[in-house]
Amino acid sequence: MSKTYRVAIVGATGAVGLKFIECIERRKFPVSEVVLYASEKSEGKVLHVNGKPCRIVGLRKERVEKFDFAFFSAGSGISTQYAPLFAEKGGVVVDNSSAWRMDPGTPLVVPEVNPQDIAKHKGIIANPNCSTIQMVVALKPLHDAAGITRVVVSTYQAVSGAGGRALEEFENEVHALVVNTTPPKRAIFPRQIAFNAIAQIPQKDAFLPNGYTGEEHKMIEETKKIMGDPSIRVSPTCVRVPVKNSHSESINVETLKKLTAAEAIALLRKAPGIVVSETPGDFPTPAEVSGRDETFVGRVREDWTVPNGLHLWVVADNILKGAALNAIQIAEVIIRS
Ligand SMILES: NC(=O)c1ccc[n+]([C@@H]2O[C@H](COP(=O)([O-])OP(=O)(O)OC[C@H]3O[C@@H](n4cnc5c(N)ncnc54)[C@H](OP(=O)(O)O)[C@@H]3O)[C@@H](O)[C@H]2O)c1
Structure with missing residues (x-):
């Protein structure tokens, strides 16, 4: 009989946590048991995993157990505090927060890009930021072939x-503005998000002294x-x-060696986890890409303003490839190894 694994999801009731459950079911991840943790206010709520009811456990230190895999998506505070406690019991923590990403002893992994780093873990593996994941999936084959020196990206x-x-x-x-009533008081976003665009992520304490935001800083450092x-x-x-799901990125790349658009498309076509559109009008949109596992690349063209430049339009499901799916894929690599 093939091996099965005891799995914890910490932050199971959240946007990413629910996708973990969906990925486990859809990909037939070999579980023997799944324990769902969330905050104590969700204690006792019931979610279903593989058709079986699963009662939420409120996270407390004395409730940390040994699991083969613990998938974390409850924010960086919880990961800082609890990921080492789960790791100490044995097994592997795959963490979606920013808590461990830049820790020199913690691998930061996208399976299509650096699967070799998984083996270096000491109990915790970090999942990169969602915006970084889809960008590096698309950049990797171009970097291997032509050496990327500079990237300008707008998300x-x-x-x-x-x-x-x-x-x-x-x-x-959206509802309030459409029916022309007073919008409810904002709790999450710093400005109106409906029918608008906000150049500030994260929504609180965003800006660093150099003018970049925390999210932008993550993309810079995590990529390296x-x-x-x-x-x-x-x-x-x-x-x-104001898009419900899936991130899009306009990426401008400069390389050491010249790549034509046709060469770049051929490289992207062969790369794992990528669907590339070969005709300009066939570009991906976030609505169409939501629910898909792959990273979609379109609008591949040469940048006429520099000798060795390319433009790409890259779209991926931020909760799937940008979060839960990437973590599950890391665990699948461990299982196969
Ligand atoms: N959304 C994305 O696209 C995305 C992508 C990559 C990474 N991430 C990262 O993934 C993490 C979760 O994001 P999300 O979007 O899923 O957030 P979310 O929808 O707000 O969910 C947060 C989850 O954390 C749980 N939680 C909160 N406080 C807790 C506590 N004290 N103890 C245990 N669990 C607690 C919540 O449980 P309750 O329901 O009980 O409050 C909920 O399950 C964050 O670190 C985020 O940066 C998110």
């Missing part, structure tokens, strides 16, 4: 990236760590847009 990030409560706030605001190349210069502008 168009979906509301679901800010969590389940952000989606509710967005929908309530995942690609194993500290010389890649990334300059991002991260923008929240």
Whole structure:
């Protein structure tokens, strides 16, 4: 009989946590038991995993148990405090928060890009930021072939990236503006998100002294760590847009060696986890990509303003490939190894 695994999901009631359950079911992840943790206010709520009712356990230190895999998506405070406690019991923590990403002893992994780093873990593996994941999936084959020196990226990030409560706030605001009533008081976003665009992510304490935001800083530093190349210069502008789900990115790349658009398309076509559109009008949109596992690339064209430049339009489901799916894929690599 093939091996099965005891799995915990910490933050199971959230936007990412629910996707963990969906991925486990859809990908037939070999579970013997799944324990769902959330805050104590969700204690006793029931969710279903593989058709079986599963009661939420309120997270407390004395309730930490040994699991083969513990998938974390409850924010960086919880991960800082609890990921080491789960790791100490044995098994592997795969963490979706930013808590451990830049820790030198913790691998930061996208399976299509740096699966070799998984084996270096000491109990915790970090999942990168959602915006970084889809960007590096698309950059990796181009970097291997032509050496990327500089990336200028603008993101168009979906509301679901800010969590389940952000989606509710967005929908309530859209409804109020459409029916012409007073929008409810904002709790998550700093400005109107319905029919608007906000160049500030995260929504609180966003800006660093150099003018970049925390999200932009993550894209800069995480890219170097995942690609194993500290010389890649990334300059991002991260923008929240009134899209429910899936992030889009306009990416401009400069390379050491010239790549034509046709060569770039051929490389992307062969790369794992990518669907590339070959005709300009066949570009991906977030609505169409939601629910899909792959990273979609379109509008591949040469940048006429520099000798070795390319433009890409990259779209992926931020809660799937940008979060839960990437973590499950890391665990699947461990199971196969
Ligand atoms: N959304 C994305 O696209 C995305 C992508 C990549 C990474 N991430 C990261 O994933 C994490 C979760 O994001 P999300 O979007 O799923 O947020 P969310 O929808 O707000 O869900 C947060 C989850 O954390 C749980 N939680 C809150 N306080 C807790 C506590 N004290 N103890 C145990 N559980 C607690 C919540 O449980 P209750 O329901 O009981 O409050 C809920 O299950 C964050 O670190 C985020 O940065 C998110």
